[in-house]
Amino acid sequence: MTPHNRARRGFTLIEATVVLAIITLLAALAAPALQGSREEARLTQCKNNLKQLGLALHNYHDVWVTFPPGWVQHDWDAPSPAGYCWSAQILPYVGHAQLYNQFDFRRPPSTQDDWLLEPLDVFRCPSDTLEPINELRGGFATSNYSGNFGSKPLPRWLPSEMSQFWPGTMPTPDESDGILWCNSSVRIRDITDGTSNTIMVGERCVTSGGGIWPAVTSNHHENDAVTDGSHQSRLNDNYASFSSRHADGAHFLKCDGAVTFVSDDIDSRPASAREMGTYQRIAGRNDGNVVRDF
Template sequence: MKTLFQLKNVRQRVRERIQQRAFTLVELLVVIAIIGVLVALLLPAVQAAREAARRMQCGNNLKQIGIAIHNYHDTNNSFPPSAVKEKLQDGGGSAQALVWSGSILPFIEQKNMFDSIVGMGFGINWADDSTNELILRTKLPAFQCPSSPDMGQTWDDGSATARHRASYGCVVTGTVGFTITSNATNGESKHHMDDGGYGHARWNGPFLMQNNTTTFGDIIDGSSNTLFVGERYRDKATNRNYIYVGTPNGQDEHARWSGSTGIQLNSLDTGTQGFAGFHSAHPSGAQFAVGDGSVRLINENVDRYIYACLGTRNGGEAVQIP
């Protein structure tokens, strides 16, 4: 009898322990709330770490582009023009052009692609030839910013092939004739170019348009004070951002301006002309390849005069990259 009584006591104590170990509904909700708070605290840190990694990769792309431009200069005794246009034999129409990023392909280990492009020529119907589709659709990570929402997307210009977008544009600078227009969209106060037209262009940047070139000797302001290539992206079909081949006058396709005080870095685009500035998907600014081979992040709130001066090669301004 005593043994049976002891066994019953043991079972009773086991039941009590099991009941004591069980979670109440309130305790469960508290645990869930704590987990939610921890996730809310950690998620921004994780996102910031990912963006830092993406920005580092973007900076490395610009570094390699800068080195390629230097190597191009060493080989050709000049920097590449923003576009190389071949004269059509019949003298009419508008030929396609090899843009600056296509010119440096041999210096980023893409000589086979360069030879294929150059061997085809750039006649007026170059982009309409479906045999060129493979080249136009080829995406090179060197020209893609991981943070850009345009990464990997194509722009369809109505021809037989769609073209991959690039994340970087060369600096051709000084366009005058723009007015400064405030834009309060989403509570922000930034500036973009007015839609009144381009005015007169002064090609006083490191890259010139249509077959014209510059050298290190032309960078009178100093290579460490002159921007060469910067980030650009627009989540719009109007921004084509060709990588290899485009139209020779297509400054909206492969070149950008910083040399006008009416063009703000990361400007909000409410008009058809907002494409001409540099833009970035990174918080607070955009990265640039500088003439000395370095890569610098410039804050979007940089003084517009300083920003404009950094885009000229021979302006004679006494400014430095902030």
């Protein structure tokens, strides 16, 4: 016998609406997990970038018996000249020797030099939104990693009579208590608080203008390449700060090459306080205030 054909019933409008609502709900539930997974990958990449920079800085130290200068200033009679910075000095140790060989260190860096506009992944945090060329920092290629100037404010934030660089004050730069500043030459043995207890490089994102990897644009803009750990520059607080687009903190490279994530809530205290804050202690290399876990 031939079975009777049964009429096929389609979805009713109500059923279709219910199915669509379920699909929408499932997509909404999955979206945060997917976004979280992507950010986790970006966090890992950012951490790996800093590890690579740490290895490069130590390779530089192996060759030159010192870490690179925060930035180089050759002519103190010149009016606020630009100078190549620490990240440019380590290019041969991060796989960019050919790019490094194009530099002419006898003259100031210029945006007319195409190689100083080249985006380099090792200097970029994938969570940040800055453009490849940082117009906030003179139009050079962007960097999200800034050297540790120390626990005291950068010269540009000090009164003019205290400045390290401004004309009419001091003819040569004072020494900072950090790792990277103008014409610095810090050796491992100079980090008496311990390389595992002192930061060397930290993140700098769009909220504080980011940075640039080739240079500082002048001695009045040293935070193109370095950042301080003073209370007025506390983490993720203002335009002068170490900062990141990650939630609740930022990555820092320690002087021993390890990378740690520091919370926005890290203890920070002004210079007038009886004791230094944890944030200030980890920025100073030789203050005797050792912080072993941060």
